[in-house]
Amino acid sequence: MNLNVAQIECFAAELRPRPAFIYRHIVSFEETNVVGNVYFTRHVSWQGRCREMFLKQNTPDILHELARDLRLVTLRVACDYFEELNALDEIELRMSLAHLRQHRIGLSFDIMKLLPGGANLAARGFQEIGCMRLREGTLAPVSPPASLARALKPFQPAAGSGFDGRQ
DSSP states (O other): OOOOOHHHHHHHHHHHHHHOOEEEEEEGGGGGGTTTTBTTTHHHHHHHHHHHHHHHHOHHHHHHHHHHTTEEEEEEEEEEEOOBBBOOEEEEEEEEEEEEEEEEEEEEEEEEEEEEEEEEEEEEEEEEEEEEEEEEEEEEOOOOOHHHHHHHHGGGOOSSSSSSOOO
């Protein structure tokens, strides 16, 4: 296979660690199916839990806005699976900011299976969230609240990393 410089830089950028919000989890028996492995929908559920823990730890003011009229609407979800997970596996979800465009927030998730000697990438996910406000019974797109945009900034890949979060 012949690769050009741009392709090599793109692959290298994917291998560089990205700044990430970390959420750790131990897989329970409840999260497995009859065969004994984790059912695929759990990965998306964990992404949601990671998002919630990020909000709780980094933008508690958003929780008050959610109780009023702010809505964080999931617009798109994707997940690629690379390794099976089982009950009592220890995992780490690494959430990074993929993009912040108008009212949309793109989030990338690496689900790592923690092992004694390191970690394996078990799955990679992506979610796009729409920021909206409930006005007169309808949802209207709005820019992300300033506190949320500020809290996400440290989890954005470095400029020139070649990563823009497009899936």
